[in-house]
């Protein structure tokens with residue numbers, strides 16, 4: 506059987522089993538060692554289940570109301586080292602999805618299902634992008650500039666945003682761009698002075714750890730002439746430019762101080778400090794995009810009090826000013842403490 510036929514056969518059997526209402530019929534299509542990762546499409550969450558038990562549990566709790574159907578191979582499947590893999594599209598009752606299945610001996614080894622868009626809320630892009638020009642409109646029609654200035658002046662003051670995102674690093678910025686595209690009034694609050702500062706403030710020699718083509722934000726890819734591992738300040742400037750051209754309502758130098766949900770009003774009260782003034786925003790939705798590894802985690806360990814050299818967390822790592830060898834952590838992503846040896850070059854023993 507060709508790779509294409511193998512994936513098509515599996516997808517057809519998967520769709521039929523999902524519709525049968527029998528979780529065991531679905532789990533029989535998975536190998537003994539198997540993983541199903543769902544991004545929102547079935548679970549409205551980020552969820553990975555393992556093996557027959559996990560698959561049956563996921564199906565039991567989601568299949569009936571998800572109504573997944575129309576599974577279609579997208580492009581050609583491929584086969585290498587006993588693994589056949591193919592991308593596919595599918596639908597649920599309310600959304601369109603995209604996925605990847607990898608088969609071993611005809612059974613799923615890994616399955617990925619992701620939600621791409623909600624039906625009826627498709628992003629206006631490509632052929633459906635807004636026209637922009639307003640030909641034939643009467644005197645008093647507002648220009649783009651006037652509309653944008655009005656939005657900046659009113660949102661968060663006389664008009665409440667539907668959504669507030671706390672944290673304007675790349676996560677908050679990317680989500681803000683998506684929400685803007687979907688027409689959801691959103692404010693991003695960021696305690697740093699400028700978009701991109703969360704990169705600028707890292708140590709001097711930092712470049713991306715991943716090739717730049719793995720790091721694109723929605724709608725605008727990084728330029729094709731950019732370095733593979735782009736320097737951190739360049740990324741910071743890109744984020745600042747992106748925030749501006751995506752027309753995000755980005756409140757820099759603004760710290761979120763507290764957030765409380767009002768059950769009666771069904772909205773959040775988010776207190777922020779902006780230009781030294783406290784403002785309460787009242788969005789229906791609140792997103793924490795404050796980063797999961799941004800906070801310094803400084804472990805205590807035996808003997809550290811006797812060590813004579815510098816000890817600092819990687820977030821405080823100074824720019825290298827001399828060629829004298831310094832020992833520091835190879836990766837700040839895991840935010841380890843950084844230890845530089847004393848002048849003797851020896852670590853104190855305990």
Ligand SMILES: Cc1cc2nc3c(=O)[nH]c(=O)nc-3n(C[C@H](O)[C@H](O)[C@H](O)COP(=O)(O)OP(=O)(O)OC[C@H]3O[C@@H](n4cnc5c(N)ncnc54)[C@H](O)[C@@H]3O)c2cc1C
Pocket residue numbers: 671672673674675676677678694695696697702703711712713714715716719720759760761762794795796797798799836837838839
């Ligand atoms: C050394 C290093 C190399 C990396 N290389 C890559 C790479 O090559 N490719 C890649 O994709 N990723 C890379 N990463 C990971 C990437 O930087 C993070 O995944 C990313 O920054 C996470 O984005 P975020 O928006 O979730 O959080 P952050 O970028 O940490 O942003 C969180 C923001 O929340 C703000 N904030 C926090 N609390 C508040 C508050 N109360 N009020 C207002 N604002 C607040 C912070 O100031 C911050 O700007 C690297 C990370 C490090 C450390």
